[in-house]
Amino acid sequence: MRPAPVAWLDGTPLIAAGRLEGAWQHAIHTYKYRGRPQLAAALAGSLERAVRAAGVRPAGLTFIPLHPARQRARGFNQAERLAQCLAPRLGLPLFAGLARCRDTPPQVGLDEAERHRNVAGAFRWVAPGPPPPGLALVDDVCTTGATLTAAAQAVADAGGSIGAFLVLAVAQTLPALAVT
Secondary structure (H helix, E strand, O other): OOOOOOEEEOOEEEEEEEEOOHHHHHHHHHHHHOOOHHHHHHHHHHHHHHHHHHOOOOOEEEEOOOOHHHHHHHOOOHHHHHHHHHHHHHOOOEOOOEEEOOOOOOOOOOOHHHHHHHHOOOEEEOOOOOOOOOEEEEEEEEOOOHHHHHHHHHHHHOOOOEEEEEEEEEOOOOOOOEEO
């Protein structure tokens, strides 16, 4: 696995365990698309190491939710499983307050502008209380950042904030990201 440097997405650090390529890409796709939820623990170990190396200490974790119909079809939410494995490793609370309020088509095959339109307004915070400031938002892959920024907006609209984005892999061609 080739490491990915810490990048910045809308002023927020984006921490990835590696780049979306080769065996790492195959492992993530096997986890996500071939119904292997048990791989979450092994994959989360690489993300834990990346978070510790970056020196980020969020207030807690939350994750990108799937629409209930997609979750039923897949059988699990890959971002939720990762967050469930990662939270105890980092000694952080897990907040399951984000919901996907609109069933969006898959992002695969969409260009950057289409991806942003597709997920705009697709998330909302539904937990009884407001989200805390400084949460880390967990997902499996960041391609353009559209999903992450849309979910972060929902957290902000509810009075919280996202202090870091945590992903297993980052795509090779991330538009408009500042890499440090």
